[in-house]
Amino acid sequence: MIGYGTWLGAVRQLTLGLAVLLLAMPAMAAPSRLVADLSDSHVDITSSYHGTELILFGAYEGAPGDDLVLIVEGPATDIAQRRKEKKAGIWVNGETLVWQQAPSFYHVFATDDLAAIADKDALSKADVGPLARGLMLVAGEAQGSNGHGGGALATTGAVTAGTAAQQAGLSRNMNNNGLWQLQPALISTQQDMLFRAQLSLPSNVPTGDYLVRVLHFRDGVAISEKTTDMNIRKAGLSALIYRFAHEYSVFYGLFAIVFAVASGWLAAVAFRRG
Amino acid sequence: MYIYLPIAEVSMHIGIIIGLGGGVGFLSGLFGVGGGFLMTPLLIFFGIPPAVAVATEANQIVASSVSGVLAHMRRGNVDFKMGGILMVGGVIGSSLGVALFSFLREIGQIDLVIQLSYVVFLGIIGMLMLSESIRTIIRSRKSGAVRGKLHQHNWLHGLPLKMRFRRSKLYISAIMPLLLGAFVGILAAIMGVGGGFIMVPAMIYLLGMPTSVVVGTSLFQIIFVTANVTLLQSIQTQTVDFVLAGLLLFGAVIGAQFGSRAGALLRGEQLRGLLALMVLGVCIKIGYDLVIQPEDLLSVELLR
Numbered sequence: 001m002i003g004y005g006t007w008l009g010a011v012r013q014l015t016l017g018l019a020v021l022l023l024a025m026p027a028m029a030a031p032s033r034l035v036a037d038l039s040d041s042h043v044d045i046t047s048s049y050h051g052t053e054l055i056l057f058g059a060y061e062g063a064p065g066d067d068l069v070l071i072v073e074g075p076a077t078d079i080a081q082r083r084k085e086k087k088a089g090i091w092v093n094g095e096t097l098v099w100q101q102a103p104s105f106y107h108v109f110a111t112d113d114l115a116a117i118a119d120k121d122a123l124s125k126a127d128v129g130p131l132a133r134g135l136m137l138v139a140g141e142a143q144g145s146n147g148h149g150g151g152a153l154a155t156t157g158a159v160t161a162g163t164a165a166q167q168a169g170l171s172r173n174m175n176n177n178g179l180w181q182l183q184p185a186l187i188s189t190q191q192d193m194l195f196r197a198q199l200s201l202p203s204n205v206p207t208g209d210y211l212v213r214v215l216h217f218r219d220g221v222a223i224s225e226k227t228t229d230m231n232i233r234k235a236g237l238s239a240l241i242y243r244f245a246h247e248y249s250v251f252y253g254l255f256a257i258v259f260a261v262a263s264g265w266l267a268a269v270a271f272r273r274g
Numbered sequence: 275m276y277i278y279l280p281i282a283e284v285s286m287h288i289g290i291i292i293g294l295g296g297g298v299g300f301l302s303g304l305f306g307v308g309g310g311f312l313m314t315p316l317l318i319f320f321g322i323p324p325a326v327a328v329a330t331e332a333n334q335i336v337a338s339s340v341s342g343v344l345a346h347m348r349r350g351n352v353d354f355k356m357g358g359i360l361m362v363g364g365v366i367g368s369s370l371g372v373a374l375f376s377f378l379r380e381i382g383q384i385d386l387v388i389q390l391s392y393v394v395f396l397g398i399i400g401m402l403m404l405s406e407s408i409r410t411i412i413r414s415r416k417s418g419a420v421r422g423k424l425h426q427h428n429w430l431h432g433l434p435l436k437m438r439f440r441r442s443k444l445y446i447s448a449i450m451p452l453l454l455g456a457f458v459g460i461l462a463a464i465m466g467v468g469g470g471f472i473m474v475p476a477m478i479y480l481l482g483m484p485t486s487v488v489v490g491t492s493l494f495q496i497i498f499v500t501a502n503v504t505l506l507q508s509i510q511t512q513t514v515d516f517v518l519a520g521l522l523l524f525g526a527v528i529g530a531q532f533g534s535r536a537g538a539l540l541r542g543e544q545l546r547g548l549l550a551l552m553v554l555g556v557c558i559k560i561g562y563d564l565v566i567q568p569e570d571l572l573s574v575e576l577l578r
Contacts, residue, residue: 045278046278047277047278047280048275048276048277048278049276049278049285050276050278050285051285077576077577078576078577079574079575079576079577080382080574080575080576080577081572081573081574082382082572082573082574082575083571083572084568084571084572084573085571086567089565090386090564090565091564091565091566091567091568092383092386093382093383093385093386096382098577104576166572169570169572169574170572170574172570172572173570173572173573173574174574176570177574179576203276203278203284203285204283204284206576234280237280238278238280239280241280241281241516241517242280242281245280245281245508245512245514246512249508249509249512250505250508250509252508252512252514253504253505253506253507253508253509253514254505255516256333256504256505256508256514256516256519257333257336257501257504257505259337259516259520260333260334260336260337260340260501260504260516260519260523261336261337261340261497261501263337263520263523264336264337264338264339264340264341264523265340265341265344267337267341267523267527268340268341268342268344268345270527271527271531272345
């Protein structure tokens with residue numbers, strides 16, 4: 001006579017086996033299924049914004065030894081790179097070089113060191129790392145830049161890929177201002193099925209359309225990729241003031257003066273009585 | 275509580291902004307100066323982009339000068355005719371200054387020029403003030419001062435376009451105040467200051483104006499120079515952050531009240547000596563940063 005417990009165990013084993021089979025079947029037909037989503041795909045920068053955290057999560061059909069690479073990439077922008085030189089005893093900015101259309105934000109998450117996941121060629125082929133796609137460095141002038149963006153670019157020199165030192169400097173500077181994170185933050189997975197990463201947006205996060213890419217690596221090759229969108233916008237009062245300043249700059253300037261004169265006068269009156 | 279500054283595009287703790295305003299306001303009330311030469315470097319130190327710091331500080335100085343000039347007007351300590359000519363020069367000079375500012379930013383040298391201007395002009399003014407106040411302190415101990423002429427006559431008094439300035443008891447060429455206004459206007463636009471720390475001694479020693487009217491007249495023309503900078507920077511570079519300016523002002527107004535009360539406890543030459551030390555301190559700090567090797571020779575800027 002077969003015990004009830006043993007019978008139940010057999011059923012459980014059968015179900016598990018079936019489930020594994022069902023999961024494995026599409027993997028043989030198609031690359032591998034992968035879904036990804038964000039806890040919030042719209043980030044508003046309001047007056048009280050001081051950085052924020054998002055959860056990037058999803059599911060994949062993994063096998064033991066598989067790896068995931070997550071990339072959060074901000075809108076492309078020109079990045080001026082300046083080098084200080086000593087002239088007449090003081091440190092001054094020397095030549096300005098411009099990295100063309102580089103990602104303004106680039107954070108990498110992975111289940112392991114990138115070098116352990118795949119070799120350089122495979123990573124480059126899968127477009128991992130902002131320098132993988134061959135960023136170009138141009139001698140040029142940042143025209144009309146206002147210290148925090150808003151400029152254009154006038155190229156005056158040859159286009160190069162940049163020296164190793166220039167590339168390292170770009171990565172280092174962008175890492176220090178919190179906009180790039182090329183050394184991947186480790187993420188953990190559950191039973192090769194679920195993943196979850198915590199994305200911290202700094203307070204100086206660039207606005208615009210972002211792309212979130214999730215890559216599934218097996219044996220050093222990217223077998224599947226899923227992308228999802230995210231956008232970061234100024235909102236509320238801070239958006240209003242920014243638009244006012246940029247679109248009606250004459251009125252903004254006059255308003256700033258009237259505001260200053262009125263508050264200065266008010267302060268004088270208030271403290272004369274007090 | 276943090277506040278995201280819409281034009282500076284950084285978030286800062288509201289307590290830090292008001293505290294900065296209050297601290298600099300206290301010192302400006304204590305010494306009777308605008309405090310732009312302290313505020314602009316401090317804002318840059320706290321991570322506000324230099325261009326935004328300079329333009330926003332101009333906006334704040336409009337407010338603090340209006341607030342300050344009203345008391346001087348009530349006492350009749352403003353020479354409007356002299357102020358008007360200085361203002362014309364100042365508006366021309368600050369317009370040139372804003373254009374120069376844009377040009378220097380394009381070639382990536384604005385930070386250097388701001389720093390050098392601070393080192394040179396704070397250094398000169400600080401040294402002059404310090405030696406003057408030390409001499410006064412020594413002389414007051416010896417006592418028995420010799421009464422000199424009202425002012426020295428020199429080649430400047432030979433220039434054409436002579437005008438009579440009743441309030442200042444002067445009959446001098448209009449070219450001098452015009453050039454002085456223009457020169458200080460250029461510096462005001464580049465350094466993010468009102469320029470009182472140069473204007474006031476220049477009015478006394480160069481133009482020979484009586485000390486009773488210099489501060490009021492200087493404040494009067496600073497209003498127009500900084501208003502002009504505010505407008506031009508708003509149009510050309512969109513770097514005036516009036517949220518930041520308003521919060522700084524709020525702190526500064528309160529700080530200035532305590533400062534002027536504390537100032538009544540100290541003697542004039544002691545105050546000037548302390549102010550001179552502070553001016554030299556800022557000069558040395560900025561000069562030191564120019565001379566030592568930066569930690570990282572490379573830097574980046576997003577152009578967008």
